[in-house]
Amino acid sequence: MYTFRKEERLCSRKHLDLLFKKGSSFLLYPFRISYLFINEAAHVPAQVVINVPKKRYKRAVDRNLLKRRIREAYRLNKQEEFYSQLPDDRGLLLFSIQFVGKEKYEFIFIQKKLVSTFKRFKTLIQPNEVH
Numbered sequence: 001m002y003t004f005r006k007e008e009r010l011c012s013r014k015h016l017d018l019l020f021k022k023g024s025s026f027l028l029y030p031f032r033i034s035y036l037f038i039n040e041a042a043h044v045p046a047q048v049v050i051n052v053p054k055k056r057y058k059r060a061v062d063r064n065l066l067k068r069r070i071r072e073a074y075r076l077n078k079q080e081e082f083y084s085q086l087p088d089d090r091g092l093l094l095f096s097i098q099f100v101g102k103e104k105y106e107f108i109f110i111q112k113k114l115v116s117t118f119k120r121f122k123t124l125i126q127p128n129e130v131h
Contacts, residue, residue, distance in 0.1 A: 001079055002075060002076060002079070003075070004071060004074070004075040004078075005044075007042070007043050007044050007047075008044050008046070008047060008048060009047065009048065009049070010047040010048055010049040010094055010095070010096070011049075015038070015047070015094050016049065016094075018036065018038065018094070019034055019035075019036045019049075019094040019096055020034060020096070022036055023035055023036035023094065023096075024036070024124075025096075026120065026121075026124065027100070028113070028116065028117045028120050029100070029101065029113075030099055030100055030101025030102075030105065030110075030113060031097055031098065031099060031100065031101075031113060031114070031117050032096075032098040032100050033095070033096065033097060033098075033117055033121060034095070034096040034098070035093060035094065035095050035096070035121065036093070036094045037090040037091050037092070037093055037094075038091050038092050038094060039091040039092075040091055040092045041092070042092045044092075045083050045086050045092070045093060046078075046082070046083065046086065046092070046093035046094075046095050047092065047093070047094055047095065048074065048095040048096070048097060049095075049096050049097070050067050050070050050071055050074070050096075050097045050099075051096065051097070051098045051099065052066045052067050052070075052098075052099045053098070053099070053100075056100075056102070062104060065104065066099055066104060066105075066110075067099075069105075069106075069107045069110045070097060070099060070110055070114065072107065073107065073110050073111040073114045073115075074097070074114060076111070077111065077114060077115055077118065081115050081118040081119070082118045082121075085118070085121075085122040085125075086125075087125070097114075097117075
């Protein structure tokens with residue numbers, strides 16, 4: 001339940017290109033979220049990629065620190081806040097979390113913002129679920 005396996009990571013170049021070309025996105029500081037539902041069978045409801053830009057954080061230790069904090073917040077909250085809100089009939093969700101913040105935030109702040117991002121995502125996909 002509280003794991004982050006290889007199947008949950010978005011590694012496919014084809015899927016990444018598809019996500020960034022045809023996907024929708026929104027900004028909820030300090031994250032930019034891109035998402036796309038595709039009709040493909042998978043063992044997990046969503047695949048995610050986490051990105052921290054090298055342009056803003058030159059030192060790899062800073063980028064890795066932020067990625068670890070985001071990954072941990074995602075791992076702890078994905079089941080209750082994210083997977084439970086996803087519709088079953090829409091297929092696999094490709095999901096990108098890009099960090100666009102200007103500071104290195106603490107884990108508690110990142111976790112709160114990620115949970116609010118999941119809630120915002122739920123409101124964005126909810127109207128599409130009715131049709």
